[in-house]
Amino acid sequence: xxxxxxxxxxxxxxxxxxxxxxxxxxxxxxxxxxxxxxxxxxxxxxxxxxxxxxxxxxxxxxxxxxxxxxxxxxxxxxx
Numbered sequence: 001x002x003x004x005x006x007x008x009x010x011x012x013x014x015x016x017x018x019x020x021x022x023x024x025x026x027x028x029x030x031x032x033x034x035x036x037x038x039x040x041x042x043x044x045x046x047x048x049x050x051x052x053x054x055x056x057x058x059x060x061x062x063x064x065x066x067x068x069x070x071x072x073x074x075x076x077x078x079x
Contacts, residue, residue: 022058
C-alpha cells in the first residue's frame with residue numbers, strides 16, 4: 001500500500017507514531033510528503049481533535065492519538 005493512499009491526517013499520525021521523539025514541522029513535512037499548507041491545516045485539525053499536541057516547535061501524539069494510531073494500523077493490516 002502506498003502512503004499516498006492515506007489521508008493527510010493518517011500520514012501525520014503514522015509519522016508521529018513511528019517517531020521515538022517529538023517531530024518538528026519540517027520533519028513532518030519531509031516524512032509525510034505533504035505540502036506546507038496542507039500539513040499546517042491538518043496539524044491544526046489534529047490538535048483541535050486532541051490527537052496531537054504542540055510542544056515548543058515540535059509535535060507529539062497525545063494518549064488519544066496513540067490509540068488512534070493503533071486503530072489505524074489495525075485497519076491497514078486488515079485491508
